[in-house]
Amino acid sequence: xxxxxxxxxxxxxxxxxxxxxxxxVDALRGVDLDIPTGAFVxxxxxxxxxxxxxxxxxxxxxxxxxxxxxxAGQAIQGASEAELTRFRRDRIxxxxxxxxxxxxxxxxxxxxxxLLAKGWSWKxxxxxxxxxxxxxxxxxxxxxxxxxLSGGEQQRVAIARALxxxxxxxxxxxxxxxxxxxxxxxxxxxxxxxxxxxxxTFVIATHNLELCRHATHVFEMNDGRLVVSTKG
Amino acid sequence: xxxxxxxxxxxxRHDWGRSLLTVASLSIMVISYLLTAALADAxxxxxxxxxxxxxxxxxxxxxxxxxxQGSVSQEAFDLAVAAVQAQFGPQSVRRAEPTIFRTLRIxxxxxxxxxxxxxxxxxxxxxxxxxxxxxxGRAEIAASxxxxxxxxxxxGQEVEFYGQFFQLVGEVRYEAGKIASLWMTYDAGMALFGxxxxxQVGALNxxxxxxxxxxxxxxxxxxxxxxxxxxxxxxxxxxxYGQAIQDLLKFTxxxxxxxLSVITFGVFNATSLTLTERSREIALLRVAGFSGSxxxxxxxxxxxxxxxxxxxxGWGLARLVTWKHAASSFSMHGMHVQIILSPQVVxxxxxxxxxxxxxxxxxxxxxxxxxxxxxxxxx
Numbered sequence: 001x002x003x004x005x006x007x008x009x010x011x012x013x014x015x016x017x018x019x020x021x022x023x024x025v026d027a028l029r030g031v032d033l034d035i036p037t038g039a040f041v042x043x044x045x046x047x048x049x050x051x052x053x054x055x056x057x058x059x060x061x062x063x064x065x066x067x068x069x070x071x072a073g074q075a076i077q078g079a080s081e082a083e084l085t086r087f088r089r090d091r092i093x094x095x096x097x098x099x100x101x102x103x104x105x106x107x108x109x110x111x112x113x114x115l116l117a118k119g120w121s122w123k124x125x126x127x128x129x130x131x132x133x134x135x136x137x138x139x140x141x142x143x144x145x146x147x148x149l150s151g152g153e154q155q156r157v158a159i160a161r162a163l164x165x166x167x168x169x170x171x172x173x174x175x176x177x178x179x180x181x182x183x184x185x186x187x188x189x190x191x192x193x194x195x196x197x198x199x200x201t202f203v204i205a206t207h208n209l210e211l212c213r214h215a216t217h218v219f220e221m222n223d224g225r226l227v228v229s230t231k232g
Numbered sequence: 233x234x235x236x237x238x239x240x241x242x243x244x245r246h247d248w249g250r251s252l253l254t255v256a257s258l259s260i261m262v263i264s265y266l267l268t269a270a271l272a273d274a275x276x277x278x279x280x281x282x283x284x285x286x287x288x289x290x291x292x293x294x295x296x297x298x299x300x301q302g303s304v305s306q307e308a309f310d311l312a313v314a315a316v317q318a319q320f321g322p323q324s325v326r327r328a329e330p331t332i333f334r335t336l337r338i339x340x341x342x343x344x345x346x347x348x349x350x351x352x353x354x355x356x357x358x359x360x361x362x363x364x365x366x367x368x369g370r371a372e373i374a375a376s377x378x379x380x381x382x383x384x385x386x387x388g389q390e391v392e393f394y395g396q397f398f399q400l401v402g403e404v405r406y407e408a409g410k411i412a413s414l415w416m417t418y419d420a421g422m423a424l425f426g427x428x429x430x431x432q433v434g435a436l437n438x439x440x441x442x443x444x445x446x447x448x449x450x451x452x453x454x455x456x457x458x459x460x461x462x463x464x465x466x467x468x469x470x471x472x473y474g475q476a477i478q479d480l481l482k483f484t485x486x487x488x489x490x491x492l493s494v495i496t497f498g499v500f501n502a503t504s505l506t507l508t509e510r511s512r513e514i515a516l517l518r519v520a521g522f523s524g525s526x527x528x529x530x531x532x533x534x535x536x537x538x539x540x541x542x543x544x545x546g547w548g549l550a551r552l553v554t555w556k557h558a559a560s561s562f563s564m565h566g567m568h569v570q571i572i573l574s575p576q577v578v579x580x581x582x583x584x585x586x587x588x589x590x591x592x593x594x595x596x597x598x599x600x601x602x603x604x605x606x607x608x609x610x611x
Binding site: 056059061062081082085086088089090094096100102103104105109113114116117118122161165 | 236238239242243245246247512513516517518519520521522523524526601604605606609
């Protein structure tokens with residue numbers, strides 16, 4: 001696979017070390033992985049195995065201690081803060097366990113937030129936001145604020161927000177972790193459907209093995225290392 | 233920009249309780265700032281009002297704090313006139329008049345009372361008649377415009393002070409003076425205050441060709457004048473009051489700076505609280521692709537809107553205070569001080585408070601770009 005192929009995630013020797021007081025914590029201890037465009041990747045492993053750290057590094061919201069990350073042809077390990085901001089804005093969509101919607105904005109406004117960051121006007125962004133809400137089945141809830149939505153609905157809004165800029169990669173950290181099993185299944189099916197229909201690459205860190213049935217790749221992590229890599 | 237403002241106002245509206253509280257607390261300091269700034273402006277206007285530089289020398293008893301506590305003897309005054317004429321020529325003294333001087337509290341306001349011959353009122357003290365006429369009889373007075381304004385008198389009415397009734401026959405402007413004054417004839421003054429303490433001021437109007445300071449310095453060196461008497465330039469005597477006002481002005485400026493500092497810390501606290509309580513939201517904006525500087529601009533815009541709203545509210549309340557409260561126009565040691573929220577008070581205040589808001593937000597957020605997003609997300 002070529003490094004310049006769009007949507008490709010290419011990681012080599014990735015290490016991330018924290019200092020917690022006097023203690024050095026090795027969150028990642030040299031991870032290598034390759035993910036092709038359009039993949040639906042599930043990263044599993046116990047708590048503290050490094051799944052979330054890996055997603056943070058892939059998304060450019062944290063910096064590696066060592067190693068190389070290349071996403072959609074862009075090396076990000078040495079990028080400036082401004083370059084990382086542009087990278088996140090144009091290439092990455094994030095989905096968090098606790099949705100992280102802005103409580104002051106309604107569902108539609110939350111969805112178009114990344115478009116506003118790109119400099120779009122509300123008027124121009126609204127149709128795109130409406131279309132995304134339709135994709136996740138929430139067009140009727142566009143004017144509702146997060147506090148008026150259920151957990152599953154909030155996560156759907158978060159998914160719409162992650163996809164609204166048509167990112168190369170969607171990174172989801174425990175997207176079903178705060179949902180009941182029925183809602184979690186709906187959200188999983190939704191993400192899998194969007195992966196198929198929109199072609200966006202998904203990398204999902206989870207404890208929910210239900211997700212593995214949709215996965216094209218499953219990575220298992222333990223103690224900061226990638227221990228098993230299987231293709232679905 | 234419109235998207236930015238749209239989000240800004242949606243956020244403020246969502247957090248309206250906190251926003252209102254911030255605006256209300258800031259507006260209290262804005263009121264303090266505006267009233268103190270208006271007071272400083274009034275003091276400044278008073279202190280910088282140009283006293284007319286005259287060719288009058290004023291001879292007073294030395295070592296007295298207030299001229300009314302001393303007296304000038306007729307012999308010493310005659311000696312002074314003769315000495316100046318001997319040194320600088322017979323035409324060097326155009327007119328010399330003894331003047332009785334008192335500082336009195338009249339109808340609750342401090343006023344200076346001058347008793348001098350009518351010719352001295354015009355030819356030495358250069359009184360300009362604004363209404364009526366100058367006093368000539370023993371029961372007549374003229375009042376300076378400051379006195380008329382303070383006491384609310386009208387020309388023609390009867391005025392009582394020092395246990396005697398006087399007819400207010402004229403309103404005058406005394407250019408060299410800064411404080412409220414009443415004028416009566418020398419004879420009226422002698423009748424009112426008695427002859428025992430004589431006169432307190434020896435006023436000499438010297439030729440316009442002479443340098444007043446040279447004549448003053450010479451006169452102070454004449455034996456018989458020195459050491460019992462001190463000689464001042466007329467405007468220097470009045471400038472002492474201006475200096476007192478300037479000292480107060482410095483104090484009010486300090487109070488203004490303190491008010492602005494409190495506004496700065498108020499915005500600082502509000503912004504710090506926002507950052508602490510909403511660090512996850514701030515991080516989310518960064519994750520969504522807003523740059524650190526955009527987030528800082530958002531926080532500044534938020535603080536600026538709150539500060540402007542507080543300024544508007546504070547300005548309205550300060551206007552209400554100055555409109556309703558008698559203290560907005562008062563006399564201090566006979567000096568009329570009026571507090572006006574003029575544009576030269578309000579507009580610089582607006583700029584300064586906006587700068588304070590910017591400084592406060594900068595102090596709170598200048599390190600925001602360097603903060604780890606993961607840490608912010610987990611806070």
